[in-house]
Amino acid sequence: MPDDTEPEIDWDSLTFSFTQTDRMYMAKCEIGGEWEKGAMKDFEDLVISPAAGVLNYGQGLFEGLKAQRASDGSIVLFRPQQNARRAQEGARRLGMPPVPEEMFLDAVISTVRENSRWVPPMGKGALYIRPLLMGSGPILGVAPAPEYTFLVFTSPVGPYFKGGITPTSLRVSDKFHRAAPGGSGGVKAIGNYAPGMIPSKMAKKEGYSEIIYLDAVNHRYIEEVGAANFFCVKDGVVSTPALTGTILPGVTRSSIIELASSRGYEVREEKVDVEYAMEADECFCVGTAAVVSSIGKIEYGDKVSEFNGGEVGPVTRQLYEELTAIQQRRAPDEFGWITEVE
Numbered sequence: 001m002p003d004d005t006e007p008e009i010d011w012d013s014l015t016f017s018f019t020q021t022d023r024m025y026m027a028k029c030e031i032g033g034e035w036e037k038g039a040m041k042d043f044e045d046l047v048i049s050p051a052a053g054v055l056n057y058g059q060g061l062f063e064g065l066k067a068q069r070a071s072d073g074s075i076v077l078f079r080p081q082q083n084a085r086r087a088q089e090g091a092r093r094l095g096m097p098p099v100p101e102e103m104f105l106d107a108v109i110s111t112v113r114e115n116s117r118w119v120p121p122m123g124k125g126a127l128y129i130r131p132l133l134m135g136s137g138p139i140l141g142v143a144p145a146p147e148y149t150f151l152v153f154t155s156p157v158g159p160y161f162k163g164g165i166t167p168t169s170l171r172v173s174d175k176f177h178r179a180a181p182g183g184s185g186g187v188k189a190i191g192n193y194a195p196g197m198i199p200s201k202m203a204k205k206e207g208y209s210e211i212i213y214l215d216a217v218n219h220r221y222i223e224e225v226g227a228a229n230f231f232c233v234k235d236g237v238v239s240t241p242a243l244t245g246t247i248l249p250g251v252t253r254s255s256i257i258e259l260a261s262s263r264g265y266e267v268r269e270e271k272v273d274v275e276y277a278m279e280a281d282e283c284f285c286v287g288t289a290a291v292v293s294s295i296g297k298i299e300y301g302d303k304v305s306e307f308n309g310g311e312v313g314p315v316t317r318q319l320y321e322e323l324t325a326i327q328q329r330r331a332p333d334e335f336g337w338i339t340e341v342e
C-alpha cells in the first residue's frame, strides 16, 4: 500500500533537484527476448556488474515528464505517449529492445500512483518522472549488452531556472557543439549530456543561465538551448529549428507548434540563423523542465541583443499561459493532451 502521510517537505522551497521518493518500477529483458512483467518496489540502489554496457559504453537513454496536481485536484500527465514513442526510437538507435508503449505508460502511471504523496500542490511544482532504459548486462567488446533494465523513478521538483519567470540571459557558444549529423543528438541518449556540463557551468559562472548551441557544420544555425528547444518570434511569425536529426524532438516543442498554429500564428520549422534570432522581437526556450522560459538577452560574439526590453514578450507570455492552463486543467483539454492518473 502506498504511504499516504504528508511528506516532510517545504513545497515553497522546491528547486529542480533530486529528492528521493518511496517507490520505483523495474523490469528486465534479455537481448533477443521479451520484456518480463515489471514490478514496483521500494526505492533502492541498483546492483550492477562493473562490466555493464551502460557503465562502460554509455548504452542507455532517459525520458523526462511531469505529473502535476490539476485545478480539480486530480493528478495528470502531459502527453506521456509521446515520451513512450520517443524512448522507442532512441532504443532502436542505441541497439536496445524498445519498451512497448503500453508497458511504458503502465510503468509511469504506477510509479506516480505509488508516489502520489510527493506530487506538489498545484502551482508549487511537479513530480518529475524519470524513465531509464539501459544495457545492464556485462559485456567487454563494444556491442549491445546481453541484458537490459527499464526503470522509472520520481522526484518532486520546483522551477528549472532559478529566476522563475524573469527572462534569462544566454550566450551563444563559439567553441562547443551538442550534436553532429549522423550522431545521437536526436535521441535522449545518456551520453549526450555530460559533454554539455562544463560549457554550461562556464556560462553560469559568467552570469548566463545557459548556452545556445549552433549547428556543427555551418556554425551558424541555432540548434538548442542547453537541454531545451529554441523559439523566436519576429513580426508575428514563430520560428523554431527544424528537426534535422541533431535536435531533440521535444514534446513541449511540438505542443507549442500546435498551440501557436491553432492561435493563428504562422509557425515555421526551418533553419534559424543566429543573426535572424538576434533581430527577433522575442525569444524563448521550451522543455518539460523549463516549460516556456523567456529569453531576455543573447550574447553572440561581441554583439548583445535584448528582446522586448528584457521583459517577457506578449507571445511568449500567451503561449506560456495557455500551455500551463491546459496542463493544469484550468483550460479545456482541446488537443487531447492530458492523461489522468487518479
Ligand SMILES: *Cc1c(COP(=O)(O)O)cnc(C)c1O
Pocket: 064, 188, 224, 226, 227, 228, 229, 248, 249, 250, 251, 252, 253, 286, 287, 288, 289
Ligand atoms: C529533453 C530535451 C528537450 C525537451 O524535450 P521535452 O520533451 O519537451 O521535455 C530538448 N532538448 C534536449 C537536448 C533534451 O534532452
